Amino acid sequence: MSKTNRVLFLCTGNYYRSRYAEEIFNHHVRLEGLGWSAFSRAVADKLSPENIGPISPYALIALQAKGIAPDGAERDPMLCTLGDFADAELVVALKDAEHRPMIERRFAGVADRVEYWDVDDIEDLDPPTALGRIDDLVGLLIGSLQSRKP
Template identity: 45%
Template sequence: MPRILFICTANYYRSRFAEGVFNHLANRRGLDWKAFSRGLIPEEAPPGLSPHATNGLRLVGVAPEFFPNEKTALKDEDFAEADRVIALKQEEHEPMLRDRFPHRVSQVEFWDVSDIPHVSPPQAMLQIKENIERLLQEMGDAPQQ
């Protein structure tokens, strides 16, 4: 099964929301893809899943079985396990990726989804969901791997 990796800073909010929404919508559309998410510095955030992400997933109608597990630090092996890699904010994440995984940066697609306080959680989650809808449309139009 092909896999997509979503990366953000702490794997507390944006990347885990993306993971849950992607898995929920891909499942509903019958696409044979699975998302997972990682953080560059997950120790920077409290334990668990962000209340913003939890509420956003519920509002979107994501079934609880698609709620992501505990936050996880990004490792080199994660890149090898992913068929696509997306970091949520280029300006924020590219410097950290260049510092920690310089040999992997060319594998990463960058979105432009800002974190709090630069954008409100509802705005960020709407942007993530719209990006995922476009991504799933693209994947649905492509032959299954």
């Protein structure tokens, strides 16, 4: 797949929100037969030692409840690099107020490429609500991609 068909989802630790968005997006675009895929990364300076395992149990449980076996369930969180921006046509950060300062500091030259959503992290919003919001936003994103010419 070419780089023009990739979406990069960003969150602080690449453990919960961005990983869920990546898996939901990839599941739905496969069902729709769209020529897109997603990957995800962390925008923090370093990964959190508080995150146990490769992906949040809340994300895994929500995916399993939808009958989705996550492709990246065994992959550890990964820090974002400038190369990740080059590999994506679209870049989405999950929380404007939280991620914009990190992105502008770490990736100033490409910060203007980022679309920001408004999905709070786990300490500010319960997982069912947050993940439901991601479901809705991913659905809107896929709808906008379906209207594009390949």
